[in-house]
Structure formats: structure tokens, C-alpha cells
Amino acid sequence: MTKLLVVDDEYEIGNFLSYLFTKKGYEVSVARTYQEVVNHLSQTSFHLAMVDLKMPDTNGLQVLQMIKEKTPSCKVIIMTGYSTVKTAVDAIKNGANDYIEKPFDDIDELEKHVDNLLHVPGAFLDEEIQKVAQQIGMITGNSTEMKTMLKMAYKFASKNINILLEGETGTGKEVLARFIHEASHRVQNPFIGLNCGALTETLLESELFGHEKGAFTGAGQQRKGLFEMASHGTLFLDEIAEASPAIQVKLLRVLETREFMRVGSEHTLKTNARIVAASHVNLHEAVRNRSFREDLLYRLDVVKLQIPPLRERKEDLSLLIQKLLENQPAIEFSHESLAMMKDYHWPGNIRELSNVVTRAVALAEGETTIITPDYLPVTIRERKKVIPIQRKEVELAADSVVKDFSKSELEHFLEQWNGEMLDLLEEQGDLEQVKENIKKLEEVVEKAFVYKALRDTLGNRKEASKKLNTTVRKLRYILNEKGHGIR
Template sequence: MKRILIIDDEFEVQNFFSFLLRNKGFDLSFASNKDEIDGCLACKPYQLALVDLKLPDTDGITILKDIKQRMPACKVVIMTGYSTVKSALEAIRLGADDYIEKPFDDITELELLIDKLLTSETSLDQDKALELAEQIGFVIGESQKMHHLLSLAYKVAQKNVTLLIEGETGTGKEVLARFIHEASSRLVHPFIGVNCGALTETLLESELFGHEKGAFTGATQLRKGFFEIASKGTLFLDEIGDASPSIQVKLLRILETREFMRVGSERHLHTDTRIIAASHIHLNEAVNQGKFREDLLYRLDVVKLHIPPLRERKEDIPFLAKYLLKRHAAQQLSFSSDAVHLMEQYGWPGNVRELSNVITRAITFADGETTIITPEYLSINLEISKHSPFPQAKQQEWVGNQEAKDIISLEQHLEKWKEGILSQWKSSGTIDLPSIMEQTKKLEQVVGTAFVKKALRETIGNRKEASRLLNISPRNLRYLLNEKGKDC
């Protein structure tokens, strides 16, 4: 028989669970204060505890720690009101398995949660989360921090709460937002992302709220905004810290009332979109500097998720590097131990995005030359990092290695070309023009390839951009790389 402990000081709540669970064959115990809790925990083991966050003489966080210390296998669900959801999320970080909000509006959902926690289904949640993350390209790696973030994101995805994602540039905030959308009940509805710092105030307002025909010059027809299009879905507001004061006011109103007006309209519209905001700056600091509204931050920061920078989870770097090789269909390549060590020591100010660019470039130059990616292939785009313990001279040496190799190779071909002409002249006093033309053609190929490689370095492996810089067609670029049958 499964034993469940209900900890709540409200008699109505205890009575509710007694009525809900008695007929299911569970052994129920109830406690409303610290002494009763201690007595229950000392009496018998429990498989599940439902714990109210606030009690007269203790709190849910303290009880959670006590239960996990005495009974590590006991599942714990925190019961909370909407105003204390943040504390409930802190409880999950400390080991709680889930949280539920009071009053309990969806009894069926509550029953399903209890049944799931009392069976082996909870062990499947992590597997489902990992599978979904892999499908959408949210690479977790090996670090405990990222696995904990994934578990937390998967749980809150199924709650109807506003989320704030903080993390440095390039950490993957939009990919995490898309993961949350795909893990929620809204996945069949639109996911729309907008960068609040990439648009002017007027254009951003029109994009978010829509406009009526004739609302301004150029508004030739009615246009629905993202809040209207993404209703019942998810709206991702990236770089929310860059939104103007006027836009911040309008966002505050829509978060409070779920109502908005199109530009040029006086009619209120309703939206049921879920808002996920993101910022690479700390919004608390922006509030202190007077750049962001404190009341808006309060509305956005119901649940905050923080993506750690790559330099704080270096154990993930080898895993990410192998994943990027696989994504580029370059499994024939591998990394030398020195290359892996360099990647682990570098500070990665651009985070996963920078790692992806560096490896894309390394693949471009290593393909056809070697099967082992060594430090000189990685050093193409590595800059001196304040986070890196490597000596500056050593890093600069790596940066120049590949370019030096190309110069030496070019000089060797030039010398061979000259020797061929001189040898013919000395031996016969004449020159075999067809032979010289053939050698010159080969030299042109070598020179052209050297310029192509240099252009590819400067464009992080972007072949179309390299073609533009060299003023040649992508087809000619492929020819110079001896890739006549490949596409750019």
C-alpha cells in the first residue's frame, strides 16, 4: 500500500485530499505543524508528500530538506498560491518533484500527477525531455547544471506561467524557449519570436499589436500583430531589456489585463498567448539604472531560468564539439587531444554560437586535408580571451600556424614552377610552351586556392560571402577547392 503524507494547516485542504484519495487504497497521514510532521516522519516511511509552502511554525522548503534527508526516495510536491510560485521553483531546485497551485482548479490533472509520481513514469520524464531537446537542437551535454535546467524547464513548460530566461549572448535562449513551447500543451499553436532590440519602436509596436488600415502612412491594409497571431501559442520576446519605455508600458498592460489594441484602433482585443521573455543583461541592474520598469520585471519574472555560460560548463565542450561534427555530417573528422584541451581552456565569450562558428570553420579547412582537427584549425577565429589561461604568445602562434602553412606551400609551388622553366631552357635552349602552360595552370589553381582559403577564414567558412569578397562565382570557388561536384 502506498503511503501519502499531506502537510497543510487548513482543515479544508486536508478534508479535500481525504475525500479525493481515500477510495484509491492509499494510506493517508495528515500534519499541520512541525511537531505533527516530526511525529509522522518518525513513524513510517512515505512514498509521496504533499507539502504546503507556508505553515504557522515552519515552511515548505525546510520540510522538503528534512524529508529528503530522512527519506531520499520519497517524492515531494509543493503546494503554493500564485504569489509564491517563485518559492515553489526554488523548492524544485532543491529536490522537489513538482508544484501545484491552490486552489486546485483541475482535479483530473492533480490525480494524474499523483498517480505518475507513485509509479515509475517520473523516470520517463527525463528521457522525454532529453529526446525532445535533441529533436529541436537544444544540446544539453554532460554538466549537472544543464541537466538540472532541462528538468526544471520541462516541468514549468506544462504550467501556464510567464517565464524569463537570462543568459549571455550565444547561450541558446531562443532554443530553450522553443523547447518550452514544444514541451507544453500549446505545441500545436504558433511559436513566434521577435527581437525587441532589432526593430524601431514604431515597427516593434506594429509587429506586436498589429495595425488598422490607414493607421499610418503605408498601412494599406489591416495587419494582425504577434499577440493576436500567437494567441493560445507562445510569444518569445528576445532582448526585452532593449524595449523602449513606451513599449514597456504597453507590455505591462497586456500582462495585467491580457488585452491590447491594434495601432489606430479603439477596440480592445484579448490574447491568451504565453509570454517568454529573454535578456542577456541582468534586468534587476537595468531597473536600478532606471532603464527598465520594475513593475514590468515583476510581471515577467514569475519563473526565471538561467542558462550558464559555456566557460562554466567546460565538461560539455567535447560533447558539443562532437555533436557539431555530426550536424555537419563530418563524422570522418575527430579532434586531437590538444585541440580538445584548447577548447576547454578558452573562455568562449560568444558561448555556444561562437563554438559552432569555430568548428564550422575548422571543418571547412580540415575537409580533404586531414581527419584530425588540431589546434591550428581551431585557432582561425579564436581571439585572446580574458577567461583563457593560455599565454598570449602561444595563442598568437596557433592563430598564425595555418596561414603560415599556406604561404610555405605557395612559395614551394612558385619555386617548382620557376625551376621547371629554367631546367628546360638550360637543357635544350628552348621552352616547351604547352608544358609551361600546363604548369602555369596548376600554379593558378594553387594561388587561387590560397586566396579562397584566406577569404573563408575571414568569413568563418561562409562560402557565398567568400565568393562575394573574391568577386568570383560560388561555382569558381568550388573549382578552386577541387569540389567540382559539390554545392556551396
Template structure:
């Protein structure tokens, strides 16, 4: 018999879970408020807790933190409605094992989840994640951020929720989407990927939703679109920010109702495909520029997974190269000097660029050597390293940094000027990174200045800055 805690302000939910779990021989403690939880949390040790994220006198995430602190061995399952799924995502990041959506669709799912957590001790381990990734030829490495990313992706794969993947060009957004598909219950159904930026605006709608014969010039017969072809599988929309506003309206309808019509068609069709979207641009900024619909972003941004750029996990580069050479049966090795050069490069093209560098080195070395020296690397890499060393030397001679936005501006301007005056060409990606840093620091500084003026009143601050409360929350929570 296990001790199970249920925290939910809906008494019907509490009674339902009490009967369901008690019949299985478990001892169940019910709490309908934060106050009752505070009284019950220290009475006994709990093996499992079902936690609602919304309570009349408390925040479910705060209760989760309490449980994790007081009873770290207690496994927590978060209960949520659709409107609070994003909160459940935060709960997973804070240590919850899983979440279930209310109203409950299948009682057996709760029974199986309870049994698995109480008998197996946990959801699939990190070994399961790495095993699946290895079977797919998907490299995770030792980087902590990447391991957390794939663990979250694995957990959300079996949930029927929309996922938004963000990351720079070449980071492997489609690889992650395919991993989610293979880890989901839809793995036996099709995975279809489409790059919205590679298809013209006029053809994209037809590609997504299909068309009927004669609906436009060249439509010689009826054609199924990707939503229909994906069936019960997964549809991956890469670079969704490139879709026209008219297409975005139809995408919104599919997400809200599951319904769509072919171009030129009269019949309403239904799609059971799971949607995964991706973008290398910040869709929130696209909303402010009126190039992306805010309501569509709200529907897409249920679970957001951000892939870190390769320069933030450069220590995994030797491991990636070793894995790549082994998978492609290439009898080559990279010298330590070569690996150090690769680890210190900025990789604006990320994993895609690294793969191209490996292929280039293998092609040049074929028939000559099995040891890859720096001479087999593209000149841009060696030039970049030399330029970075000169810039670092120049920066070391600059005045020491002082706190405050004014001093940041002075330092930022000085570094940009040094890049501009340098005889070597500075890679554009480095300039773009510095521009993004300026933007982030400027936003933070102006918000803090306004908050000081309003004595912390966020509503008044948003009005003074001419932005919405949602946008202010985004800048405060995301732009850190």
C-alpha cells in the same frame, strides 16, 4: 493502497484532498501545522506528500528538507498560490517532484498526477529530457549544471507560468525556449520568437500588438501582432531589456490581464500565448538604472533559468563537436591537440562562436584533409592560449593571496596591471569578467561591513546602504 501525507493549514484543502484520495483507496494523514507534521512524520512510511509552502508555524521548504532526509523515497508535491510560485521553484530545486497551484482548477489533474507518481514512480525521467533534446538537435552534454537546467525546464514546461531565461550572448537562450515549447502542452501551437533589440522602438509595439489601417504612416492595412499570431502557443521575447518603457507598460498589462489593444485600435483583444522572455543583461541592474520596470521584472521572474557559459562546461566541447559533425554529416575529426586548445579558450561568444569555429575549420579543410589540426583554428584562439599561459606565469610570481577585501583589491589591481602592460592584446571579455568579479566582491564586502555595524539587522543595513530590502535580499541571495 498507498500512504499519503497532506500538510496544509487550510482545513478545507485538507478535507478536500482527504475525500478525493480516500475514495481512490489511499490512506491519508492530515496535518494543519508544522507541529502536527513533526508528530506524524515518523509514525509510518509515506509514498506521497502534498505540502503547502506556507504554514503559520513553519516554512514549507524546511518541511520538504525534513521529508527528504527522513523519508527519501517519499515523493513531494508542493501546493502554492501565484504569489508563492517562486518558492515552489525553490522546492523543485530542493527535490520536490512537482507543484500544483491553488485554487485547484481541475480535479482530474490532481488524480492523474497522484496516479502517475504512485504507479510510474516519478515524473518523466532524464531519458525523456535527452530524447526530446536529441529530436530537436539540442545539445545538453554531461555537464551537471546543464542537465539540471534542462530537467527544471522540462518540469516547468507544462506549467502555465512565465519563464525568464538569462545567459550570456550565444549561450542558446532561444534554443532552450524552443525546448520548453516542445515539452509543453502547447507544442501543437505556434512558437514565435522575436528579438526586441533588433527592432526599432517605434516598430516594436506594432510588431508585438499589431496595428489598424491608417494608425501611422505606412499602415496600409490591419496587421496582426505576435501576441495574436502566437494564439495558444508560445511567444519568445529575446533581449526584452531593450524594449522601451512605454512598451514595457503594455507588456505588463498583457501579463496581468491577458488583454491588449492594437496600435490605433479601439477593441480590447485577449492573448492566450505563453510568454518566455530572455536577456543577456542583468535586469535587476536595469531596474536600478531606471531602464526596466521593477513590476514587469516581478511578473517575468516567476521561474528563472540561467544558462551557464561555455567556459564553465568546456569538457563537453569534444562531445558537442562530435554531435555537430554527426548531425551535419561532416566526415571530419579534431585532433587531441586541437580539442585541448578549444577547451582552454574562454569563448566570449559561447556556443554560437564555437559553431562558427567548426564551420570555418570545415570550410578550410574541404578538399585538403579530414583531420582538423590547430592550423585550421582562428588565430585569436591560439593567441589567447599563449597570452593566458604568459599571464598565468606572471600570476604565479605574484605575492601569495591574503584573506580580506583589501588583499583582494591588491591582487585584482595587480592582475589588471599585468594585463595592461602585456604586449599581447587581452580579450575584452576577460577584462569584463574581472570587472564583474570586482563588482561582486565589492558589493559583498560593503554589505558585510554594514551588517557587522548593525549587528545583523538587515532593515537597518538596507537603510544605511540606501537600498531597498528587496535589493538587499537579492544581493545576499543571488550575488554569491
């Protein structure tokens, strides 16, 4: 018999869920305290647990961790109020399968949700992701980082929450935004994208909110804005960090009230547009630099998805090249060319790869169907084993490690740091630059270890400090005084 565990200190909810799913033939146990959870998990293996985030003597994240340690195969649904959606999102990142908001408005949808998690095989999710990706011409690839990120994107696509995408230039943020739209319930409504850095403040305001006839010079007729046109659909705001302070204030108001006015109008309009924002810069860093509003970031960063750079998914390179050559079936890259391309760092990511493939095909046209190294840019053909880098690039690599530590990211930073130091030695660079680089090395490695420990302990600073054999005070110093910005 399928066994369900309900963890909620509210008697009405526990009794209701027990009655609802017992009628469906499930065996339901209810835990209202931390000790009751411990007792149930020590006696029974459950197929699914419905866990409330807030309880008097524990919280949903602790219960989630306990369940995953005792019964890794147990599916977990987090139950949350609107004010704790951000924490529920963190729970999914730490192993929960989904979350539902209380109060439960649609009981049929709740039952369907539970039945799907219990009876739909995991392979079905992968099939659905592939199906949506194929519809928009997206290559999902084989890298673990990309697969994990897409599963997260698919899960959150059906939720009525804003999503923030971060990734280096050329990683495909707009493609991912389209994936989220296609996987959502809004797919029958418009998807509209806008680059906030491509327009002046006046034009951007008009594009977003629309304007009335005569509102400004050249406004010959009334025009709808994107918030109006994308209502019930998805509005993708690329390079959101480029929006001026005045536009940021107006965006904040729309996100808080769902209301706006056309330029030159006194009438309030409403929008139900779902916002997917993107930036190639770290917005938390932009907040610390006071170039981006913290309250606006709070509204945008309900869910943050980090797109891995191409250098971290080199195993997908051949698949991406095949996709770029789908209209050139007779063309192929030689083994030597592919080897050089896999050894290249790809600072411009997929966009750069697309340009390289297009250029090579154009150069080879009428000469050959095999792309040899001669048709590749000199930067790829003559790449040194270690690439010298500028100070700014070191800082960007450091930010990437801090943002979401990964072994490959740290390896990349160390490789580049090593290259720069060797160049300084060869060129007899000044000692002040050497000292600065050593200081940066210490800072980045320290950050990487701290963030790894925090991730492993679900943000528990006391446990993280034990793992690192240091003090909570030292950890707090690293997090707050060395520019980490974690609170």
C-alpha cells in the same frame, strides 16, 4: 502500502484529500500544525507529501526542508494559491517535485499527478527530456548544471506561467525557449520569436500588437501582431531589456490584463500567449539602473532559468562539435585541436563555437579531413594561460557570481582578476586602478560567500549570518548597500 502525508491547516482540504486517496488504497496521514508534522515524520517514512505553502505556525519551505532531511526519497508536491506561485517555484528549486494550484479544478488531473510521481521511475523524466531535445536538435550534454537546468525547464513547461531566461550571448536562449514550448501543452500552437533589440520602437510596437490600415505612413493594410498570432502558443521575446520604456509599459498592460489594441485601433483584443522572455544582461541590475521597469520584471520573472556558459560545461564540447559536424561525417578535429579548444574561454559561447567549426571546415575543404590547430583562429592557438581583462569584464563576472554563486564561476573570476593584476604589475599600471581592483575582489568574494550561505539556508538571514560568523546587520549591509538588490 504507499503512505501519503497531507500538510494543510484547512480541515476541508485535509479531509477531502484523505478521503480521495484512501479510496485509492493509499495510507493517508494529515498534519495541520508544525508539531503534527514533526510527530508524523518522527514515526513514519512517507512516499509522498502534499504540503500547503501557508500555515499559521510554519510554511511550506520549512516543512519541505524537514521532509528532505528526514526522508530524502519522499516526493513532495507543494499546494499553493495563485498569489504564492513564485514561492512554489522557489520550493521546486529547493527540492520539491512539483506544485499544484488551489482550488483543485480537475480532480482527475490531481490523481494522475500523484500517481505519476509515485509510480513513474525517475529515468522516465530523463528520457522525456532527451526526446524533446532531440526533436529540436538540442544537445543536452553531460554537465550537471545543464541537466539540472533542463529538468527545471521541463517541469515548468507544463505550467501556465511566464519564464525568464538569462544567459550570456550565444548560450542558446532561443533553443531553450523552443524546448519549453515543445515540452508544454501548447506544442500544437505557434512558437514565435522576436528580438526586441533588432527593431525601432515604432516597428516593435507594430510587430507585437499589429496595426490597422492607415495607422501610420506605409500601413497599407491591416496586420495582426505577434500577441494575436501566438495566442494559445508561445511568444519568445529575446533581449527584452532592449525594449523602450514606452514598449515596456504596453507589455506590462498585456501581461496584467491579457488585453491589447492594434496600433490605430480602438477595439480591445485578448491573447493567451505564454511569454518566454530572455536577456543577456541582469534585469535586476537593469531595474537598479532604472533602465527596466521593476513591475514588468515582476511579471516576467515568475520562473528564472540561468543557462550555464560554455566555459562551465567543457565536458560537452566534443558532443557539441559532433552535432555541428553531423553534415560533415568525414571531418574530425585532431586531439591537439580539441585540447586547445577545451583550454579556451569561449566568451561567445556556443555561437562562437559554431563559427569556429564552420570556419575550420571551410578552410580545410579540399585539403584535409583532419582539423589541425592550423585551421583554428589565432585567439585559440595562442591563448595565454591567464587572459588579461578589462574593468567591464570583471564587473560582468562579479554580477554572474552574485546572481547564482557557483564554485567554477568564482574560480573563473579569480583567474581573470589574477591575470589583470599581473598585467598591471608588468605594465606598471597606476595605483588607483590597483586599489579599485582590490576593492572589487573583496566585494565579489564577499558576495559569493553570502549568497552561498543564503542558498544553503533557504534564504534565512539569521542562519546565514551564523554560518558566516557575522551579524544580520552586516549581512543586510552587504545585500542592500553594496548593490545586491535583495529585499
